[in-house]
Amino acid sequence: MHKKTLSDTGGADTAPPAIYLKNIYKSFGAVQANKDIDLHVSAGTIHGIVGENGAGKSTLVSILYGFYTADRGKTEIFGAPVVLRSTADAIAAGIGMVHQHFMLVPNFSVLENIILGHEGSSSLQAGLEKATKELQNIADKYGLQVDLHALVQDLPVGLQQRVEILKALYRGARVLILDEPTGVLTPQETKQLFEILRSLRAQGVTILLITHKLKEIMAVTDNVSVMRGGEMVAHLETQKTSPEQLAELMVGRPVLLTVGYDSAEAGDICLQVEHLSMRDDSGKSCLQDISFSVRRGEIFGIAGVSGNGQSELLEVLAGISALDAGRVVIGTTEISADNPATPAEVKELGLAHIPEDRHAMGLILPFTAAETAMLGYEERGAVSGRSPFLSPDKITRHCAKLMTDFDIRPADPNLKSNLFSGGNQQKIVVAREISAHPDILLVGQPTRGVDIGAIEFIHKQLLALRDAGCAIILVSVELDEILNLSDRIMVMNAGQNMGILVREDADVQKIGLMMAGLENTGNIATSLASEKKGGKHE
Amino acid sequence: MADLWIQFLLTLDATLRVAIPLILCAMAGLFSERSGIIDISLEGKMLMAAFAAGTLAALTGSAIAGLVGAILVSVMFSLIHGFACITHKGNQVISGLAINILASGLTVTLGIAIFAKGGQTPMLSREARFSSIELPFAEAAGAIPFIGPIYKEIISGHNILVWCALIAVWLTGFVIFKTAFGLRLRAVGEKPEAVDTAGISVSGLRYRAVIIAGILCGIAGAYLSIAHGAGFVREMTAGKGYIALAALIFGNWRPVPALAACLMFGFLDAVAARLQGVEVPVIGQIPTDLILVLPYVLTVVLLAGFIGKATPPRAIGRPYVKER
Numbered sequence: 001m002h003k004k005t006l007s008d009t010g011g012a013d014t015a016p017p018a019i020y021l022k023n024i025y026k027s028f029g030a031v032q033a034n035k036d037i038d039l040h041v042s043a044g045t046i047h048g049i050v051g052e053n054g055a056g057k058s059t060l061v062s063i064l065y066g067f068y069t070a071d072r073g074k075t076e077i078f079g080a081p082v083v084l085r086s087t088a089d090a091i092a093a094g095i096g097m098v099h100q101h102f103m104l105v106p107n108f109s110v111l112e113n114i115i116l117g118h119e120g121s122s123s124l125q126a127g128l129e130k131a132t133k134e135l136q137n138i139a140d141k142y143g144l145q146v147d148l149h150a151l152v153q154d155l156p157v158g159l160q161q162r163v164e165i166l167k168a169l170y171r172g173a174r175v176l177i178l179d180e181p182t183g184v185l186t187p188q189e190t191k192q193l194f195e196i197l198r199s200l201r202a203q204g205v206t207i208l209l210i211t212h213k214l215k216e217i218m219a220v221t222d223n224v225s226v227m228r229g230g231e232m233v234a235h236l237e238t239q240k241t242s243p244e245q246l247a248e249l250m251v252g253r254p255v256l257l258t259v260g261y262d263s264a265e266a267g268d269i270c271l272q273v274e275h276l277s278m279r280d281d282s283g284k285s286c287l288q289d290i291s292f293s294v295r296r297g298e299i300f301g302i303a304g305v306s307g308n309g310q311s312e313l314l315e316v317l318a319g320i321s322a323l324d325a326g327r328v329v330i331g332t333t334e335i336s337a338d339n340p341a342t343p344a345e346v347k348e349l350g351l352a353h354i355p356e357d358r359h360a361m362g363l364i365l366p367f368t369a370a371e372t373a374m375l376g377y378e379e380r381g382a383v384s385g386r387s388p389f390l391s392p393d394k395i396t397r398h399c400a401k402l403m404t405d406f407d408i409r410p411a412d413p414n415l416k417s418n419l420f421s422g423g424n425q426q427k428i429v430v431a432r433e434i435s436a437h438p439d440i441l442l443v444g445q446p447t448r449g450v451d452i453g454a455i456e457f458i459h460k461q462l463l464a465l466r467d468a469g470c471a472i473i474l475v476s477v478e479l480d481e482i483l484n485l486s487d488r489i490m491v492m493n494a495g496q497n498m499g500i501l502v503r504e505d506a507d508v509q510k511i512g513l514m515m516a517g518l519e520n521t522g523n524i525a526t527s528l529a530s531e532k533k534g535g536k537h538e
Numbered sequence: 539m540a541d542l543w544i545q546f547l548l549t550l551d552a553t554l555r556v557a558i559p560l561i562l563c564a565m566a567g568l569f570s571e572r573s574g575i576i577d578i579s580l581e582g583k584m585l586m587a588a589f590a591a592g593t594l595a596a597l598t599g600s601a602i603a604g605l606v607g608a609i610l611v612s613v614m615f616s617l618i619h620g621f622a623c624i625t626h627k628g629n630q631v632i633s634g635l636a637i638n639i640l641a642s643g644l645t646v647t648l649g650i651a652i653f654a655k656g657g658q659t660p661m662l663s664r665e666a667r668f669s670s671i672e673l674p675f676a677e678a679a680g681a682i683p684f685i686g687p688i689y690k691e692i693i694s695g696h697n698i699l700v701w702c703a704l705i706a707v708w709l710t711g712f713v714i715f716k717t718a719f720g721l722r723l724r725a726v727g728e729k730p731e732a733v734d735t736a737g738i739s740v741s742g743l744r745y746r747a748v749i750i751a752g753i754l755c756g757i758a759g760a761y762l763s764i765a766h767g768a769g770f771v772r773e774m775t776a777g778k779g780y781i782a783l784a785a786l787i788f789g790n791w792r793p794v795p796a797l798a799a800c801l802m803f804g805f806l807d808a809v810a811a812r813l814q815g816v817e818v819p820v821i822g823q824i825p826t827d828l829i830l831v832l833p834y835v836l837t838v839v840l841l842a843g844f845i846g847k848a849t850p851p852r853a854i855g856r857p858y859v860k861e862r
Contacts, residue, residue: 065735066737067860086737087734087735087736087737088737088738089737090737091736091737092737097735099731099735101731103729103731103732103734103735103736104729104732105724105725105728105729105732106728106729106852107728108721108724108725108728112721113732115721116721116722116725116732116733116736117722117733117736117737117738118736119718119721121718122717122718122719123716123717123718124715124716124717124718124720124721125716127718171736
């Protein structure tokens with residue numbers, strides 16, 4: 001282990017560190033989110049912070065950006081002691097932040113978004129004119145070109161993120177914090193972002209990169225700090241570490257980053273989707289002419305940037321939303337616009353569903369684990385008593401068995417669902433659906449907000465289920481997850497099927513281009529142009 | 539023919555007169571709702587203001603005192619609404635409703651306690667009201683055929699608050715779209731997170747918005763009881779606050795379209811008043827009740843039929859809770 005020692009004086013370095021934190025402590029009630037955090041970020045470097053969900057990364061960043069005030073501890077920015085009581089304090093200290101969910105007003109222009117709060121004059125027109133010149137300088141200096149007069153809602157996510165970076169720089173940021181910046185980007189956009197970060201570093205900007213993706217830490221950072229359970233457990237030089245070592249530090253025990261994949265012989269077709277189309281509530285087309293089929297004993301992965309129709313597709317297949325055109329054939333049963341099916345009917349056809357958003361659809365937080373573990377299956381023999389009554393004994397026993405089989409902790413069926421960690425909540429849902437012995441399993445974002453240990457376990461379960469002959473449709477925005485598990489991969493963009501690749505042909509580069517919709521550039525350009533025409537400018 | 543023309547002009551004049559409180563309230567609602575705070579308490583604030591104006595004007599004999607009192611009382615109720623919705627993140631519709639109910643009861647109770655006239659305030663003398671301002675040469679211009687009456691009947695002869703309301707529309711547009719404050723105000727109604735992360739207080743902006751709304755409602759109330767009318771009458775707002783809100787929505791939260799919607803509602807009201815007792819060919823005399831109900835029916839029809847396309851501020855009705 002290459003633990004760097006932190007000294008109070010900042011060591012022999014002549015330049016003061018960009019960020020220096022000493023004994024930062026923050027608790028929320030009984031929860032200690034940050035326990036005596038030390039951090040030393042050298043000026044002009046890219047510094048990564050990794051940790052699992054709930055490790056305290058977000059709290060730490062929020063303290064740095066003035067959202068929360070630390071209970072105690074010392075903060076210095078470029079050697080000057082500061083007290084960050086508000087976001088305004090942080091901005092004044094030269095800290096800028098690019099949030100995971102962009103803080104942009106969708107129907108404002110890029111320019112209006114950037115000057116918001118720093119208009120420089122009470123007349124809007126004067127402020128806009130002054131900012132235009134200044135922004136041109138910043139854009140040239142850092143190579144960040146954006147159309148300042150475009151409406152933010154018309155820009156692709158990658159450009160919106162660029163607006164966020166410009167906004168921070170315009171406000172005078174010398175330290176830029178990026179919180180999970182690649183979650184919504186295609187691999188190519190991620191590469192571009194890293195290029196931007198490197199050029200910012202070359203211009204002397206210090207960057208703090210918060211992520212849970214070890215690959216990204218390895219790719220772009222100079223130094224990395226690891227958090228676990230509210231504590232800083234290691235400070236390392238990126239060159240001298242490895243993803244395996246970082247994962248072990250994050251989890252506290254050795255973990256397998258990728259589960260072993262064996263190819264398997266796929267069986268008969270058990271689910272067919274033909275020319276499926278669907279419009280959302282506002283009448284906008286969200287799925288267009290999608291066709292594919294899935295065989296027994298294969299994992300069919302669906303890749304794409306979040307919000308490109310994957311969620312809608314899952315909901316149609318699960319019977320939650322009705323389709324507008326085309327058909328879905330499960331076994332011999334056809335589902336179409338004229339012949340819709342409810343989730344219960346689809347379930348009877350042997351389909352199970354692990355929903356994307358477990359809090360909204362997967363479980364009911366105030367229910368006990370035992371109740372959660374039988375939701376949707378309350379009429380099956382494993383839990384029901386003499387009709388119409390439930391059998392509390394059976395319900396508890398059923399849950400206790402799942403808890404043993406799936407290593408759910410704490411193994412208490414009477415504990416309320418919201419008291420389990422994200423990973424264990426997800427395991428309850430996974431256990432419930434898998435234990436129904438489905439022929440087809442729909443899986444949405446199975447490891448979102450789930451700790452690395454549980455990810456490994458869930459991946460193994462999915463592979464075992466596939467080997468047992470189940471057809472699995474896996475939707476995930478984590479491209480690595482799709483690549484690790486899938487036998488075939490469909491890529492979606494703007495509600496369309498951009499193509500299906502077999503595992504051997506799938507590589508990040510190719511999938512990334514498909515995710516960006518580059519095969520359909522003509523279509524996308526025209527749809528964007530028509531949107532702009534319709535959009536009103538204030 | 540000339541007679542019909544005068545009739546038409548008089549209807550337009552009446553349109554403006556009845557539309558004034560709607561216009562002021564719609565602009566009040568525009569500030570409040572653009573900042574993300576639903577304001578159904580326009581009605582209650584206007585009623586309280588009308589009562590305060592009537593009472594103070596009667597007691598002091600000064601219209602200015604009435605106006606200032608009306609604004610203060612209305613702003614006070616705005617702050618109550620703000621305290622419930624902004625500071626305590628309460629439900630904005632319920633808070634607004636509570637204010638309306640409170641105003642409805644409080645005006646009558648206080649009115650009886652102070653004046654013992656069944657909830658009314660005493661009839662005001664000329665000095666205690668804002669009287670009409672006759673513009674120069676109005677009488678002479680009236681003699682000019684056709685065009686002259688436009689000047690005499692429509693442009694001349696309004697009290698100062700009418701001009702206030704029209705200026706308020708222009709001022710609202712200017713503040714909302716041409717100033718830094720307006721940019722922030724619009725942003726806070728669309729995406730308060732963006733404002734907060736820019737280092738600006740979301741609550742501060744929203745409080746300022748509801749205070750401005752209070753001032754405008756105060757003027758609207760004073761107009762009703764001490765400019766247009768000559769004293770406060772119980773429930774004298776008669777749903778005008780709600781109609782103003784409808785006009786605001788109908789105008790898509792923009793000053794000029796909202797003004798147009800207010801004038802349309804005002805026109806219906808004026809026509810309804812003119813049609814009373816008039817013999818219409820074929821149908822005969824239209825029952826008064828039927829005519830009076832017309833503006834309200836139209837509100838429902840318009841809201842049901844055309845509002846589908848209105849796009850409210852995205853964050854409206856949603857209390858801002860800092861996440862992480």
